[in-house]
Amino acid sequence: MRMSILQGATMQASAGRGAAAGQAPAAIPMQAPIGAEIVGIDVGAGATDADYEFLRDALHEYSVIVLRGQGITPAQQQAFAGQFGDLRTSFYNRYAVPGTPALTVVSNIRRDDGELIGIADAGMLWHTDGSYLKTPDMYTLLYGIEIPQQDGRVLGDTVFASAWSAYDALPSDLKGRVDGLRATHSFTAHIAKKEAKGQLKRAPLSAEQRNALPDVDHPVVRTHPVNGRKCLFVTEGHTSDIVGLEPGESAELLAFLTEHIKKPQFQYRHSWRKGDLLVWDNCALQHLAVFDYGQIPRRLHRAGIAGPVPV
Incomplete structure (x- = not known):
């Protein structure tokens, strides 16, 4: 496992901040070339300026960071995402989360009339979000709400390179x-x-x-x-x-x-849990969604942060 310049870093935790109270944020590197799990930050209870600084540093070191067990509302996810830069409203606004236009539903679930509630084919090819725009997405934040499982096995992984x-x-x-x-x-x-x-x-x-x-x-x-x-x-x-x-x-x-770029030595494969909040750097990596769950319900909420013109 790689050593982290952030691992064990001390930050002042805000008193009474839910599960994170009294615990300094830390980045625990994945056993992979990229990726780290962040502990000590409860997004729903409120993140401090120091927390956001810590998260940005971790993001630029590890490219993708994972905050597990985050019980957040769409409004809380949108507010949290807005701390990383200018929120981008998707041109697929028909799939926006009601009341939070900067969040897009990613899902294979259908309404009673047969219409999909979200984008069902997102990530089927290796890509980096918004590269087809003059100012591609710098960061993406994806929150797991319904995670498919079959016979005790989690499906619908996301692979990063x-x-x-x-x-x-x-x-x-x-x-x-x-x-x-x-x-x-x-x-x-x-x-x-x-x-x-x-x-x-x-x-x-x-x-x-x-x-x-x-x-x-x-x-x-x-x-x-x-x-x-x-x-x-x-x-x-x-x-x-x-x-x-x-x-x-x-x-x-x-x-x-x-x-x-798809070679395994460059990859981290994320196995989702309900309540996972992933933040990743679209300049530093590409990603692919694994479509192995068929019609088993899957639902996530996505936010994108506009970036600069690539140079």
Whole structure:
């Protein structure tokens, strides 16, 4: 297990703050290249400024952090998320949590009329949230409400891969080749990929929504705006081509890079529990949802935080 510069760090805990009272926040690293569990912070009871500073530091060190056993309301999740930056309201506002427009329902559950209550196909391809936007999501916060199980086994894991570890592991000649290149990220191409694989389950976009999502170009290698790490920023889900390369060369390079980042040595696989609140850094990693639960109910609430233009 990696040692943490944050593990055992002392912070003043607010008196009377529920289960966290008297316990200093600490980050316990996962037995994986990325990820840490945070203890000593009860979001529902209220986090302090020192707590948020601790969480941001942990997030930028571990890329994904897990706060377990958080019994929170949608309003509390939205308020907590807003402390990490500007909340982004999804263009899929038909799936917003009532009363909290910055939260989106991710679920396979259907209403009595057969309509899905949330996005049912989110995360079927490796991606980083909002990369198809000029200012992609910097952070994502996902809260587990209904977690599928079968025969005592938890289903519906989320797998994360470190984009900076994947970059660091590239041969030096390949680093030299990809540094400075740009790639096109396309929501239209993303939907087409899902349709081709028979994975598309969400309601179709309106013409107005499609027009509001033009293709964008981002660096193939992105520099993290806080810690300065270089991260691969091309994905299986949303990257359609590398700008300036012939189609065959572009496809070959993209295939190599998107397969490279999926390697197990870069991954942390999260097994969900009800009440888990995950926060992750979309510059530093990519993620994939595991769809192994069929029609067993699953429901989570997601918040996205707008980030800067990638450089």
